[in-house]
Amino acid sequence: MPKIYRRLNLFMAKPMQPSQGFTDLLANTPVDAYPLALTLGIDGTLYVKRSTDKRPAWGEILDEATGIAIPGLVSRSSSAVLLLRADGSVFAFAFGYGRYLLEQSFFVQDFGLRTALNTLDDKSLRSVDLHTLEDQPVQKKSQAARDSEVGVFGIDILRDVLRAVTGVPKPAIGLKQISGGDAMFSFGVEMEAADLPTLAQRIKSYYTNNDYKASFSWVDNVRKIKDDVSIDALNAQLVQAFIAGNSGIMITLPEIGSWDQILGFSFTRHKDKVRPTIQLADYVNTISDLTQLTIDALKRDRLFVHDVDGEITEHSVYRCIYLEISAGDKTKIVFDGKWYEVDSTFIGRINETLDLIQISTATFPEVEIWDESGTFKIESEGDYNARAATDHGYFLMDKKLVKTDRSTSPIELCDLLTPIKQLVHVKHRKGGSAGLSHLFAQGGVAAEILLGDKAFRKKARTVLRGVNPAARDLVPLDTLKSADYEIVFLILGEGSGTLKNNLPFFSKVNLSKTFENLTQRGFRVSIAGAPTKLRPTP
Known part of the structure; x- marks a missing residue:
């Protein structure tokens, strides 16, 4: 038979025990098994899901609209998976919804993504799926109108976990449009049934090399464990x-x-x-x-x-x-x-960046806690900011919002502003990684807009004048020099000495990213902590 162009989906099983057979790799779904043609000489079996015709749910409203039972409204999902042995491994070619017939925990979880990265032309990407480690983990898919370099997709290598990628393979690979995500590798190729074992063996060789490190080494920084x-x-x-x-x-x-x-x-x-x-x-x-x-x-x-x-x-x-x-x-x-x-090397780079972040020399009070009728309470951020402003002569900017066209909503310039141009952003430590990541992002956005948006500075000066006339000129309308300003991240509930080491890892990542962005723009960046103390008895 002539070779025909087809799209195939391939999985590779983890090493199996001698007692395990093909059926051990299947999920608990009713299937029919079919032996392969002896003339092919393939050690494998085809499994096809037993399916029945179903009437689509939207058929009922059509019956109601016409007053009769509309005939011929039938849907069926077809699923098949062909399991075979080649090159000492077991592979699964999935057809239709065949991937759902597989027990995914028995398959190599990075087979699809790593094989794709090893075979892709890094200048001919079509789409990427990302898992961004933000305040809330965010799933994102970016698609380019034409073949593009990886930089076009705006990937943040410190916070983005690559989940899937699609693009054009390198010329020597001999495959067509390829995609890889987690355990599944998808590709186009001209082939016939007898080619399946050699195809599987060939693609396994792509998985086992390290070509991806030349252009995609950052994907090893952080990966989600799924099996x-x-x-x-x-x-x-x-x-x-x-x-x-x-x-x-x-x-x-x-x-x-x-x-x-x-x-x-x-x-x-x-x-x-x-x-x-x-x-x-x-x-x-x-x-x-x-x-x-x-x-x-x-x-x-x-x-x-x-x-x-x-x-x-x-x-x-x-x-x-x-x-x-x-x-x-x-x-x-x-x-x-x-x-x-x-990856430990990635952790080392993050810690090296954290070592560059100084402890702020600004003075801050301790956070008060107290027992009220048997229930312990802690000072709110709002109350703490007001007390710190009063005790130390700082300008209270908490909840003083400034409108800007460069953000979807008004933002705070900072929570506290010192007379020597320290912009202090405050958050409770026990709010967890999500709250701290939000703190660093908030400080970074406010500083960048302050530096680059004259209209924002004009509005900020109006807000500052309402707080205290002396505060207005701390933000000039023209020619703002970033080196004159220090961005301070104040975390309530822990002392400055142990603060950086005890941050959750993903908070460290976000703090490092913010530090690098702001220092590249000329700002000084520091961190400070405020431990708790019992409120004095009246």
Whole structure:
């Protein structure tokens, strides 16, 4: 038969035990098995999902509109997967919805993405799918109108995890349009059925080389762990870390909280015991026998967030856990209920950048906490900012919004402004990684707009004059010199000495990114902490 151009989807199984067969790689879905033609000489089997005709859900409204049962409205999804052995490995060619017939945990999770990166022409990309590690993890897909270099897609190599990529392969590869994401590699090729084993063997050779490092080495910085076997093993280590009393475990809000509205926190089994900050010990003390802790219990237990109006929201404790586990040259991190693998070299670069960030010389008061009728409370950011401004002669800019055409909403110039042009941005430490990342982004955006937008400076001067006439001239209308300004990130709830080391990894990434962006524009950047103290008794 002549070779015909086809689009194929290929998976590669992880090494199998001698006792395992093809059927062990399939999900729990009814299938029919078909042996392959003996003339092909292929060691493999075809599995086809048993499917039935279904009437589409929208058929009912058409029946109603016409007054009769419309005939011939039938839909069917076809799924097939061809499993074969070649070059000492087992491969799966999926057709239709065939990928859903596979038990994904038994397949190499980066096979599709790495093979695509090893075969792509880095100047001929069509689309990229990204997972951005922001305040909330964000999924993004970018598509170019024509073949483009990777720089066109605006990838942030410090915060973006590459999930999938599509483009044109290098000329020597001999394939057509290719795509790769996680375990699946998709490609076009002229072929016939007898070519399947040699195709699989050839593509395996593309997976095992390291050509991608020439243009895409940054993809190794951070990757999301998806296969169930690895996740189960890491979850087991997480449970053991709790049992062993690992001090590196943190429980934080998995999303940005409105600290001016938060009264405190509590946990399952002690819901009414409200504390002003999230403390690991408060959760551990709710567990009667820590040695019996399970991952299911961590997922089932809840962190309750109490606000000043008496409303309570809740999050799974598992989703609130942050822990870093180092093994060899990799570090595994659980964050927002997901596991990530981070390259140690990348971590080293982040720490080198953090070492360049100075501790601010500005003076800030401690954060007050107190016991009110058996419930511990902590000073709100708003109250703290007002007190710091009064005690130290700073200008209070908290909630003083300035309109700008360069942002979707008005922004704060800063929370506190000192007479020597220090722009101080303030956030509670116990708000977790999401809140801290928001803090760094907020400070970065405000500084960049201040530097580049004369209309914003004009409006900011009006706001400053309303705060204090003496503050207005701290922001000139023309010729602003960035070197005259220091951007200070003040984190409430921890002292300056331990602050940088104790930041969650993804907060370190965002702080490093902000530091590099602002210092390149000439700003000085520093960080400061404010520990807690008991409020004096009246």
